[in-house]
Amino acid sequence: METSTSTSPDSNSDSTAGDTDAGRAPGPTRRTLLGTAGAGLVVGVGAGVATALAVERRDRSPAARATGTGPGLGLAAVGFHGEHQAGILEPQQARVQLAAFDLSGGVGRDGVRALLRRWSRTAARMAAGEPADEFENQIALDAGPCSLTVTFGFGASLFDRTGLADRRPAGLEPLPAFPADALDPARGDGDLFVQIGADDALVAVHALRVLQRQAAGTAALRWQMSGFARTPGATRSPMTGRNLMGQVDGTNNPRPDEDGFAAKVFVAAGGDQPAWLAGGSFLVFRRIRMLLDNWEALPVERQERVIGRRKSDGAPLGAAADAGERTPVDLAAQAADGSLAVPADAHIRVAAPAANGGAAMLRRGFSYHDGLLADGSPDAGLLFLAFQSDPRKGFTPVQRKLARGDGLSRFLRHEASGLYAVPPGVSPDGYVGQSLFD
Numbered sequence: 001m002e003t004s005t006s007t008s009p010d011s012n013s014d015s016t017a018g019d020t021d022a023g024r025a026p027g028p029t030r031r032t033l034l035g036t037a038g039a040g041l042v043v044g045v046g047a048g049v050a051t052a053l054a055v056e057r058r059d060r061s062p063a064a065r066a067t068g069t070g071p072g073l074g075l076a077a078v079g080f081h082g083e084h085q086a087g088i089l090e091p092q093q094a095r096v097q098l099a100a101f102d103l104s105g106g107v108g109r110d111g112v113r114a115l116l117r118r119w120s121r122t123a124a125r126m127a128a129g130e131p132a133d134e135f136e137n138q139i140a141l142d143a144g145p146c147s148l149t150v151t152f153g154f155g156a157s158l159f160d161r162t163g164l165a166d167r168r169p170a171g172l173e174p175l176p177a178f179p180a181d182a183l184d185p186a187r188g189d190g191d192l193f194v195q196i197g198a199d200d201a202l203v204a205v206h207a208l209r210v211l212q213r214q215a216a217g218t219a220a221l222r223w224q225m226s227g228f229a230r231t232p233g234a235t236r237s238p239m240t241g242r243n244l245m246g247q248v249d250g251t252n253n254p255r256p257d258e259d260g261f262a263a264k265v266f267v268a269a270g271g272d273q274p275a276w277l278a279g280g281s282f283l284v285f286r287r288i289r290m291l292l293d294n295w296e297a298l299p300v301e302r303q304e305r306v307i308g309r310r311k312s313d314g315a316p317l318g319a320a321a322d323a324g325e326r327t328p329v330d331l332a333a334q335a336a337d338g339s340l341a342v343p344a345d346a347h348i349r350v351a352a353p354a355a356n357g358g359a360a361m362l363r364r365g366f367s368y369h370d371g372l373l374a375d376g377s378p379d380a381g382l383l384f385l386a387f388q389s390d391p392r393k394g395f396t397p398v399q400r401k402l403a404r405g406d407g408l409s410r411f412l413r414h415e416a417s418g419l420y421a422v423p424p425g426v427s428p429d430g431y432v433g434q435s436l437f438d
Contacts, residue, residue, distance in 0.1 A: 073199045073232055074144035080124040082425040083279055084266065085432065087151030088362070088387050089256060092241070093197035094231040096366045097208045098285065098383060100155070100190025100418065101219035109162040112192075113437045115218045116152070119211055120431035123150035126207050135213040140206035146199040150207060152432045153193035153283050153420030161191060167436060169273045169421050171282050171390045178403045178414065187287065187416035190222040195283075195385065197364075199232060223416075225287065227366025227383040240314065240325060244367050244380055245295055245411075247307055248314030251325045252353075254360050264360045264394075265387050273390070276435035279424030281387045284361070284395045287368075287416035290381040295411045306407045308346030316348065317341045345407035356401060361386035361394045381412070391419060 078086050103112065122132050129145035131138075159168035194211060198204040212221055230241040243249040254261050262268075269278035295303065304311055314325030318333030318341025331349055333341040342349050353360050364387070369380040388394035403409060423433045 072144075074146050076147045076199070077129060077145040078127060078147050078149050080120075080127040080150065080426065081428050084281075084425045085151045085422060086127065086425075087149035087195050087197055088265070088281060088364075088422070090147070090149055090197075091232070092229050092364050092366075093147050093149070093204075094199045094229055095197065095201045095204045096227040096229075096383065097194075097196040097204045097224065098227070098385075099194045099196075099208060099212070099224040100188075100222045101192040101194070101215055102222045103158070103161050103191050103219050104217060107161075107218050109164065109437060111218050112158070112162055113431075113433075115215060116433050116437065117431040118214050119150075119152065120426055122210060122214060123207070123432075124426075124428075126150070126210070132206075132210040135210050137206065137209055139209065140200070140203045143200055143203050146203040148198040148203055148207060149196070150211075151195040151197075151422065153195075153422045154433065154436075155190050155193060155418065155420055157189065158191040162437075164436065167274055167276065169267075169277055169282075171267075171273060171392060172419060172421055173392070175284070175391070175396060175417060175419055176400070178399055180403060180409065181414050181417075183417050184415055187223045187225075188285070188418045190418065192219055193283070193285070193418065193420040225368060225383060227368045229366050243365075243382055244290055244292060244369070245303070246311060247303075248309065248311075248325055249365070250363060251309075251314055252348075253363055263389060265362045265389060267389050277421055277423065281389065281422040282391050282394075283418075283420045283422050284384070284386045284388070284391055285416075285418040285420070286382075286384040286414050288382045288384050289379065289413040289415050291411045291413065292378050292380060305343050305346060306411070308342040308348035317346075343407065345405055347402075347406055347408040350402055350406045351398060356398050357393075359394050359398050361388040361398075363387075387422065 078090050080086055118134070122134065125131070125133055127145060127148050127150065129143070129148075131141070156168060156172040156174065159165050159172075194208070196204050196207045196211075198207070208224070215221075240248050240250050254264050265281055267273045267277045267280050267282075269275065298306070300311055304317060308329070309316055309325070310319075313323075315323040315327050316329040316333075318330055318335070319327045329342065329348055329352065331340075331342055331352070331354075335341045349355065364385045366383045366385070367381070368383050369378065371379055373379050386395055423436065426432050426434075
Protein backbone atom coordinates (compact mmCIF):
# COMPACT_ATOMS: atom_id res chain seq x y z
CA MET A 1 0.00 0.00 0.00
CA GLU A 2 2.67 2.50 0.95
CA THR A 3 5.10 2.19 -1.89
CA SER A 4 4.94 1.89 -5.63
CA THR A 5 5.41 -1.83 -5.25
CA SER A 6 2.34 -2.68 -3.25
CA THR A 7 -0.20 -1.99 -1.52
CA SER A 8 -8.33 10.77 -21.78
CA PRO A 9 -21.04 14.17 -34.62
CA ASP A 10 -24.14 12.93 -33.50
CA SER A 11 -26.18 14.86 -30.99
CA ASN A 12 -29.03 13.85 -28.76
CA SER A 13 -31.96 16.23 -28.73
CA ASP A 14 -32.67 15.53 -25.06
CA SER A 15 -29.24 16.79 -24.07
CA THR A 16 -30.17 20.39 -24.80
CA ALA A 17 -33.30 20.53 -22.67
CA GLY A 18 -33.61 22.19 -19.27
CA ASP A 19 -30.34 24.14 -19.29
CA THR A 20 -31.22 26.45 -16.39
CA ASP A 21 -33.24 26.30 -13.19
CA ALA A 22 -34.94 29.16 -11.42
CA GLY A 23 -32.82 30.53 -8.62
CA ARG A 24 -29.59 28.84 -9.74
CA ALA A 25 -26.51 31.00 -9.64
CA PRO A 26 -25.09 31.57 -13.12
CA GLY A 27 -22.09 29.47 -14.04
CA PRO A 28 -20.65 27.18 -16.72
CA THR A 29 -22.75 24.20 -17.73
CA ARG A 30 -22.11 21.47 -20.26
CA ARG A 31 -24.20 23.36 -22.76
CA THR A 32 -22.49 26.72 -22.20
CA LEU A 33 -19.12 25.02 -22.40
CA LEU A 34 -20.13 23.62 -25.76
CA GLY A 35 -21.33 27.02 -26.88
CA THR A 36 -18.01 28.70 -26.09
CA ALA A 37 -15.54 25.99 -26.97
CA GLY A 38 -17.26 23.61 -29.35
CA ALA A 39 -15.66 20.30 -30.14
CA GLY A 40 -12.20 21.71 -29.46
CA LEU A 41 -12.54 21.36 -25.68
CA VAL A 42 -10.24 18.37 -25.46
CA VAL A 43 -6.60 18.37 -26.38
CA GLY A 44 -5.73 15.24 -28.32
CA VAL A 45 -3.74 14.00 -31.25
CA GLY A 46 -4.44 16.44 -34.04
CA ALA A 47 -7.26 18.15 -32.12
CA GLY A 48 -7.68 21.93 -32.00
CA VAL A 49 -8.62 23.87 -28.91
CA ALA A 50 -10.52 27.12 -28.47
CA THR A 51 -8.37 29.82 -26.91
CA ALA A 52 -10.20 30.04 -23.58
CA LEU A 53 -10.06 26.31 -22.98
CA ALA A 54 -6.47 26.04 -24.17
CA VAL A 55 -5.48 28.47 -21.43
CA GLU A 56 -7.67 26.56 -19.00
CA ARG A 57 -5.97 23.29 -19.90
CA ARG A 58 -2.45 24.66 -19.61
CA ASP A 59 -3.24 26.15 -16.20
CA ARG A 60 -4.36 22.81 -14.80
CA SER A 61 -0.90 21.62 -13.79
CA PRO A 62 -0.78 18.91 -11.10
CA ALA A 63 0.30 21.51 -8.53
CA ALA A 64 -2.45 23.97 -9.47
CA ARG A 65 -5.00 21.19 -9.54
CA ALA A 66 -3.92 19.80 -6.17
CA THR A 67 -4.21 23.18 -4.47
CA GLY A 68 -7.38 24.29 -6.22
CA THR A 69 -5.64 27.40 -7.59
CA GLY A 70 -6.24 28.68 -11.08
CA PRO A 71 -9.51 28.07 -12.95
CA GLY A 72 -12.35 26.07 -11.43
CA LEU A 73 -12.04 22.31 -11.21
CA GLY A 74 -15.13 21.84 -13.34
CA LEU A 75 -13.44 23.24 -16.44
CA ALA A 76 -10.38 20.99 -16.27
CA ALA A 77 -10.36 18.64 -19.28
CA VAL A 78 -8.19 15.63 -20.01
CA GLY A 79 -7.97 14.59 -23.65
CA PHE A 80 -9.20 11.08 -24.40
CA HIS A 81 -6.90 10.69 -27.42
CA GLY A 82 -3.16 10.20 -27.14
CA GLU A 83 -0.24 7.78 -27.02
CA HIS A 84 -1.46 6.21 -23.78
CA GLN A 85 -4.97 5.95 -22.45
CA ALA A 86 -6.02 8.73 -20.12
CA GLY A 87 -6.39 7.79 -16.47
CA ILE A 88 -2.87 6.38 -16.03
CA LEU A 89 -0.48 9.33 -15.86
CA GLU A 90 -2.91 12.08 -14.90
CA PRO A 91 -3.22 13.33 -11.30
CA GLN A 92 -5.62 11.23 -9.29
CA GLN A 93 -9.17 12.54 -9.29
CA ALA A 94 -11.46 12.83 -6.27
CA ARG A 95 -13.88 10.09 -7.38
CA VAL A 96 -13.70 6.81 -9.22
CA GLN A 97 -16.16 4.30 -10.63
CA LEU A 98 -14.77 0.86 -11.40
CA ALA A 99 -16.75 -1.72 -13.35
CA ALA A 100 -16.31 -4.97 -15.24
CA PHE A 101 -18.56 -6.39 -17.93
CA ASP A 102 -19.07 -9.91 -19.28
CA LEU A 103 -20.01 -10.50 -22.91
CA SER A 104 -23.52 -11.72 -23.59
CA GLY A 105 -23.97 -15.16 -25.11
CA GLY A 106 -23.18 -15.36 -28.79
CA VAL A 107 -21.35 -12.03 -28.95
CA GLY A 108 -18.15 -12.40 -30.91
CA ARG A 109 -15.35 -10.27 -32.24
CA ASP A 110 -17.56 -8.07 -34.41
CA GLY A 111 -19.86 -7.28 -31.51
CA VAL A 112 -16.98 -6.31 -29.24
CA ARG A 113 -15.43 -4.17 -31.96
CA ALA A 114 -18.71 -2.30 -32.44
CA LEU A 115 -19.05 -1.73 -28.68
CA LEU A 116 -15.49 -0.45 -28.34
CA ARG A 117 -16.05 1.97 -31.21
CA ARG A 118 -19.19 3.21 -29.50
CA TRP A 119 -17.54 3.50 -26.10
CA SER A 120 -14.48 5.30 -27.49
CA ARG A 121 -16.58 7.86 -29.35
CA THR A 122 -18.71 8.50 -26.29
CA ALA A 123 -15.80 8.63 -23.83
CA ALA A 124 -14.11 11.28 -25.97
CA ARG A 125 -17.26 13.40 -25.96
CA MET A 126 -17.79 13.10 -22.23
CA ALA A 127 -14.14 13.89 -21.48
CA ALA A 128 -14.68 17.13 -23.38
CA GLY A 129 -17.72 17.96 -21.28
CA GLU A 130 -20.08 17.26 -24.17
CA PRO A 131 -23.33 15.32 -23.77
CA ALA A 132 -23.16 11.65 -24.70
CA ASP A 133 -24.25 10.97 -28.26
CA GLU A 134 -26.48 8.10 -27.10
CA PHE A 135 -28.44 7.51 -23.88
CA GLU A 136 -27.72 10.97 -22.49
CA ASN A 137 -29.49 11.04 -19.10
CA GLN A 138 -28.57 14.63 -18.08
CA ILE A 139 -27.13 13.55 -14.72
CA ALA A 140 -24.10 15.76 -15.35
CA LEU A 141 -25.82 18.39 -17.46
CA ASP A 142 -24.71 21.29 -15.24
CA ALA A 143 -21.06 20.26 -14.96
CA GLY A 144 -17.93 20.77 -16.99
CA PRO A 145 -15.51 17.92 -17.77
CA CYS A 146 -14.20 17.81 -14.17
CA SER A 147 -10.99 16.01 -15.31
CA LEU A 148 -13.02 13.01 -16.48
CA THR A 149 -10.96 10.06 -17.72
CA VAL A 150 -12.25 6.73 -19.00
CA THR A 151 -9.73 3.87 -19.15
CA PHE A 152 -10.51 0.49 -20.70
CA GLY A 153 -8.96 -2.93 -20.08
CA PHE A 154 -9.36 -6.48 -21.36
CA GLY A 155 -9.60 -9.53 -19.10
CA ALA A 156 -8.03 -12.86 -20.02
CA SER A 157 -11.45 -14.40 -20.69
CA LEU A 158 -12.18 -11.90 -23.46
CA PHE A 159 -9.60 -13.49 -25.74
CA ASP A 160 -11.16 -16.96 -25.59
CA ARG A 161 -14.68 -15.61 -26.13
CA THR A 162 -13.66 -13.65 -29.22
CA GLY A 163 -11.45 -16.29 -30.84
CA LEU A 164 -8.27 -14.37 -30.08
CA ALA A 165 -6.60 -16.73 -27.63
CA ASP A 166 -3.45 -16.71 -29.74
CA ARG A 167 -3.15 -12.93 -29.17
CA ARG A 168 -3.61 -13.03 -25.42
CA PRO A 169 -0.58 -11.43 -23.69
CA ALA A 170 1.63 -13.69 -21.61
CA GLY A 171 1.35 -11.12 -18.84
CA LEU A 172 -2.34 -12.01 -18.45
CA GLU A 173 -1.60 -15.38 -16.92
CA PRO A 174 -3.77 -15.77 -13.81
CA LEU A 175 -2.47 -14.26 -10.61
CA PRO A 176 -1.48 -16.97 -8.14
CA ALA A 177 -3.36 -17.60 -4.92
CA PHE A 178 -1.75 -15.68 -2.09
CA PRO A 179 -1.88 -16.73 1.57
CA ALA A 180 -4.92 -15.35 3.42
CA ASP A 181 -6.71 -14.30 0.21
CA ALA A 182 -10.48 -14.37 0.64
CA LEU A 183 -11.51 -13.53 -2.91
CA ASP A 184 -15.10 -13.28 -4.09
CA PRO A 185 -15.08 -14.37 -7.77
CA ALA A 186 -18.30 -12.45 -8.43
CA ARG A 187 -16.54 -9.16 -7.61
CA GLY A 188 -13.43 -9.71 -9.71
CA ASP A 189 -12.16 -10.46 -13.22
CA GLY A 190 -14.52 -9.89 -16.17
CA ASP A 191 -14.15 -9.65 -19.95
CA LEU A 192 -14.06 -5.83 -20.15
CA PHE A 193 -12.91 -3.41 -17.45
CA VAL A 194 -13.62 0.31 -17.13
CA GLN A 195 -11.98 2.83 -14.80
CA ILE A 196 -13.80 6.17 -14.67
CA GLY A 197 -12.19 9.01 -12.73
CA ALA A 198 -13.54 12.54 -12.20
CA ASP A 199 -13.41 15.36 -9.69
CA ASP A 200 -17.20 15.28 -9.40
CA ALA A 201 -19.18 12.22 -8.33
CA LEU A 202 -22.11 12.91 -10.66
CA VAL A 203 -19.81 13.25 -13.67
CA ALA A 204 -18.28 9.84 -12.91
CA VAL A 205 -21.66 8.15 -12.34
CA HIS A 206 -23.03 9.75 -15.51
CA ALA A 207 -20.22 8.23 -17.57
CA LEU A 208 -20.75 4.78 -16.08
CA ARG A 209 -24.52 4.82 -16.66
CA VAL A 210 -24.11 5.90 -20.27
CA LEU A 211 -21.51 3.21 -21.02
CA GLN A 212 -23.60 0.57 -19.28
CA ARG A 213 -26.68 1.40 -21.34
CA GLN A 214 -24.66 1.45 -24.55
CA ALA A 215 -23.41 -2.06 -23.76
CA ALA A 216 -26.91 -3.52 -23.39
CA GLY A 217 -27.28 -6.62 -25.50
CA THR A 218 -23.51 -6.92 -25.97
CA ALA A 219 -22.12 -6.99 -22.44
CA ALA A 220 -23.70 -7.03 -18.98
CA LEU A 221 -22.33 -5.49 -15.80
CA ARG A 222 -20.47 -8.08 -13.75
CA TRP A 223 -19.48 -5.89 -10.79
CA GLN A 224 -19.19 -2.20 -9.93
CA MET A 225 -17.44 -0.32 -7.11
CA SER A 226 -17.11 3.33 -6.10
CA GLY A 227 -14.13 5.02 -4.49
CA PHE A 228 -12.86 8.39 -3.42
CA ALA A 229 -9.64 10.28 -2.80
CA ARG A 230 -8.77 13.69 -1.46
CA THR A 231 -10.47 16.50 -3.36
CA PRO A 232 -8.00 18.78 -5.20
CA GLY A 233 -7.52 21.96 -3.21
CA ALA A 234 -8.38 20.37 0.15
CA THR A 235 -4.84 20.96 1.43
CA ARG A 236 -2.89 24.22 1.55
CA SER A 237 -0.13 22.79 -0.63
CA PRO A 238 0.25 19.69 -2.81
CA MET A 239 0.93 16.57 -0.79
CA THR A 240 0.52 12.83 -0.99
CA GLY A 241 -2.94 11.66 0.05
CA ARG A 242 -3.82 9.55 3.06
CA ASN A 243 -5.71 6.28 3.22
CA LEU A 244 -8.39 5.27 5.72
CA MET A 245 -5.71 4.17 8.17
CA GLY A 246 -4.58 7.79 8.30
CA GLN A 247 -1.25 6.99 6.71
CA VAL A 248 0.38 8.99 3.93
CA ASP A 249 -0.03 6.55 1.04
CA GLY A 250 1.95 6.56 -2.20
CA THR A 251 5.21 8.30 -1.29
CA ASN A 252 7.42 6.03 -3.36
CA ASN A 253 5.26 5.89 -6.47
CA PRO A 254 7.51 6.12 -9.54
CA ARG A 255 7.41 9.52 -11.23
CA PRO A 256 7.47 10.29 -14.95
CA ASP A 257 10.67 12.34 -14.59
CA GLU A 258 12.60 9.36 -13.22
CA ASP A 259 14.90 7.26 -15.38
CA GLY A 260 13.24 4.04 -16.48
CA PHE A 261 9.73 5.20 -15.62
CA ALA A 262 8.19 4.13 -18.95
CA ALA A 263 9.77 0.67 -18.72
CA LYS A 264 8.09 0.13 -15.35
CA VAL A 265 4.62 1.19 -16.47
CA PHE A 266 4.21 0.64 -20.21
CA VAL A 267 4.72 -2.35 -22.48
CA ALA A 268 7.67 -1.83 -24.81
CA ALA A 269 7.62 -2.72 -28.48
CA GLY A 270 9.66 -5.74 -29.43
CA GLY A 271 9.44 -7.54 -26.09
CA ASP A 272 7.72 -10.80 -25.22
CA GLN A 273 4.28 -9.16 -25.20
CA PRO A 274 2.23 -8.99 -28.45
CA ALA A 275 2.79 -6.03 -30.77
CA TRP A 276 -0.81 -4.81 -30.38
CA LEU A 277 -0.15 -4.02 -26.69
CA ALA A 278 2.96 -1.86 -27.26
CA GLY A 279 2.40 1.43 -25.46
CA GLY A 280 -0.25 -0.16 -23.28
CA SER A 281 0.00 -1.47 -19.75
CA PHE A 282 -1.29 -4.10 -17.34
CA LEU A 283 -3.61 -3.23 -14.48
CA VAL A 284 -3.90 -5.19 -11.26
CA PHE A 285 -7.04 -4.48 -9.24
CA ARG A 286 -7.54 -5.62 -5.65
CA ARG A 287 -10.33 -4.75 -3.24
CA ILE A 288 -8.51 -4.66 0.10
CA ARG A 289 -10.61 -4.35 3.23
CA MET A 290 -8.87 -2.69 6.16
CA LEU A 291 -9.56 -4.02 9.65
CA LEU A 292 -10.01 -0.50 10.92
CA ASP A 293 -11.35 -1.41 14.36
CA ASN A 294 -8.20 -3.44 15.06
CA TRP A 295 -5.93 -0.83 13.52
CA GLU A 296 -7.40 2.10 15.40
CA ALA A 297 -7.02 0.22 18.69
CA LEU A 298 -3.23 0.41 18.26
CA PRO A 299 -1.37 3.39 19.71
CA VAL A 300 0.08 5.69 17.06
CA GLU A 301 3.63 4.59 17.90
CA ARG A 302 2.72 0.98 17.12
CA GLN A 303 0.98 1.97 13.89
CA GLU A 304 4.14 3.78 12.82
CA ARG A 305 6.26 0.70 13.43
CA VAL A 306 3.90 -1.44 11.35
CA ILE A 307 4.28 0.95 8.42
CA GLY A 308 7.83 2.21 9.05
CA ARG A 309 6.89 5.88 8.73
CA ARG A 310 5.77 8.65 11.04
CA LYS A 311 2.04 9.11 10.83
CA SER A 312 2.21 12.90 11.17
CA ASP A 313 4.29 13.70 8.10
CA GLY A 314 5.14 10.40 6.38
CA ALA A 315 8.87 10.65 7.10
CA PRO A 316 10.62 7.28 7.56
CA LEU A 317 11.34 6.17 11.10
CA GLY A 318 14.86 7.07 12.15
CA ALA A 319 14.86 10.28 10.06
CA ALA A 320 15.52 13.71 11.54
CA ALA A 321 12.66 15.62 13.14
CA ASP A 322 12.52 18.08 10.23
CA ALA A 323 12.60 15.34 7.56
CA GLY A 324 9.68 14.87 5.17
CA GLU A 325 8.06 11.99 3.37
CA ARG A 326 10.53 12.23 0.46
CA THR A 327 13.48 11.61 2.76
CA PRO A 328 15.21 8.42 1.55
CA VAL A 329 14.57 5.45 3.80
CA ASP A 330 17.66 4.30 5.70
CA LEU A 331 16.95 0.63 6.28
CA ALA A 332 20.13 0.31 8.37
CA ALA A 333 19.21 3.12 10.77
CA GLN A 334 19.06 2.11 14.44
CA ALA A 335 16.91 3.30 17.31
CA ALA A 336 18.41 4.45 20.63
CA ASP A 337 18.27 0.90 22.00
CA GLY A 338 20.20 -0.49 19.04
CA SER A 339 17.20 -2.09 17.33
CA LEU A 340 16.27 -1.34 13.74
CA ALA A 341 14.50 2.02 13.44
CA VAL A 342 12.43 0.51 10.62
CA PRO A 343 11.36 -2.91 11.99
CA ALA A 344 12.13 -6.07 10.06
CA ASP A 345 8.46 -6.61 9.19
CA ALA A 346 7.63 -2.94 8.53
CA HIS A 347 5.67 -2.41 5.34
CA ILE A 348 8.16 -0.06 3.73
CA ARG A 349 11.04 -2.49 4.34
CA VAL A 350 9.26 -5.54 2.93
CA ALA A 351 7.82 -3.62 -0.03
CA ALA A 352 10.93 -1.60 -0.92
CA PRO A 353 12.03 -1.97 -4.56
CA ALA A 354 15.55 -2.70 -3.31
CA ALA A 355 14.16 -5.72 -1.49
CA ASN A 356 12.22 -6.92 -4.53
CA GLY A 357 14.67 -6.82 -7.38
CA GLY A 358 13.65 -3.28 -8.35
CA ALA A 359 10.02 -4.24 -9.00
CA ALA A 360 7.79 -1.19 -9.20
CA MET A 361 4.24 -0.22 -10.17
CA LEU A 362 2.35 3.02 -10.66
CA ARG A 363 -0.52 3.02 -8.19
CA ARG A 364 -3.72 5.06 -8.38
CA GLY A 365 -5.62 3.56 -5.46
CA PHE A 366 -8.87 4.96 -4.04
CA SER A 367 -10.50 4.52 -0.65
CA TYR A 368 -13.97 3.01 -0.27
CA HIS A 369 -16.47 2.91 2.60
CA ASP A 370 -19.60 0.85 2.03
CA GLY A 371 -21.21 0.83 5.47
CA LEU A 372 -21.01 -2.00 7.99
CA LEU A 373 -20.61 -5.75 7.74
CA ALA A 374 -22.83 -8.20 9.60
CA ASP A 375 -20.47 -8.17 12.58
CA GLY A 376 -20.65 -4.39 12.84
CA SER A 377 -17.16 -3.74 11.49
CA PRO A 378 -16.60 -1.20 8.70
CA ASP A 379 -16.74 -2.47 5.13
CA ALA A 380 -14.01 -0.05 4.15
CA GLY A 381 -10.54 -0.03 2.72
CA LEU A 382 -8.63 0.43 -0.51
CA LEU A 383 -9.49 -0.12 -4.16
CA PHE A 384 -5.93 -0.95 -5.16
CA LEU A 385 -5.09 -0.10 -8.78
CA ALA A 386 -1.56 -0.61 -10.09
CA PHE A 387 -0.37 -0.07 -13.68
CA GLN A 388 2.78 -1.92 -14.72
CA SER A 389 4.59 -3.28 -17.76
CA ASP A 390 4.47 -6.90 -16.58
CA PRO A 391 2.66 -8.18 -13.46
CA ARG A 392 4.85 -11.28 -13.45
CA LYS A 393 7.78 -9.01 -12.60
CA GLY A 394 5.86 -6.42 -10.60
CA PHE A 395 2.79 -7.21 -8.54
CA THR A 396 3.11 -11.00 -8.25
CA PRO A 397 6.60 -11.32 -6.69
CA VAL A 398 6.04 -8.34 -4.42
CA GLN A 399 2.67 -9.56 -3.18
CA ARG A 400 4.16 -12.98 -2.47
CA LYS A 401 6.72 -11.33 -0.23
CA LEU A 402 4.19 -9.08 1.45
CA ALA A 403 1.89 -12.00 2.19
CA ARG A 404 4.74 -13.81 3.94
CA GLY A 405 6.42 -11.09 5.97
CA ASP A 406 4.55 -7.78 6.01
CA GLY A 407 3.33 -6.70 9.45
CA LEU A 408 0.57 -4.70 7.77
CA SER A 409 -1.00 -7.86 6.30
CA ARG A 410 -2.50 -8.66 9.72
CA PHE A 411 -4.79 -5.67 9.27
CA LEU A 412 -5.83 -6.33 5.65
CA ARG A 413 -8.12 -8.73 3.78
CA HIS A 414 -7.87 -9.11 0.00
CA GLU A 415 -11.48 -9.72 -1.04
CA ALA A 416 -11.58 -9.22 -4.81
CA SER A 417 -9.05 -9.30 -7.63
CA GLY A 418 -8.70 -8.61 -11.32
CA LEU A 419 -5.97 -8.46 -13.96
CA TYR A 420 -6.43 -6.62 -17.25
CA ALA A 421 -4.45 -5.73 -20.35
CA VAL A 422 -4.83 -1.98 -20.95
CA PRO A 423 -4.46 -1.21 -24.68
CA PRO A 424 -2.43 1.78 -25.87
CA GLY A 425 -4.00 5.16 -26.49
CA VAL A 426 -6.48 6.10 -29.16
CA SER A 427 -6.16 8.32 -32.23
CA PRO A 428 -9.05 10.68 -33.06
CA ASP A 429 -10.20 8.46 -35.91
CA GLY A 430 -9.68 5.17 -34.05
CA TYR A 431 -11.04 3.25 -31.10
CA VAL A 432 -9.56 1.63 -28.02
CA GLY A 433 -8.24 -1.85 -28.77
CA GLN A 434 -8.13 -1.27 -32.52
CA SER A 435 -4.64 -2.74 -32.79
CA LEU A 436 -6.04 -6.00 -31.42
CA PHE A 437 -9.39 -6.27 -33.20
CA ASP A 438 -8.63 -4.94 -36.71
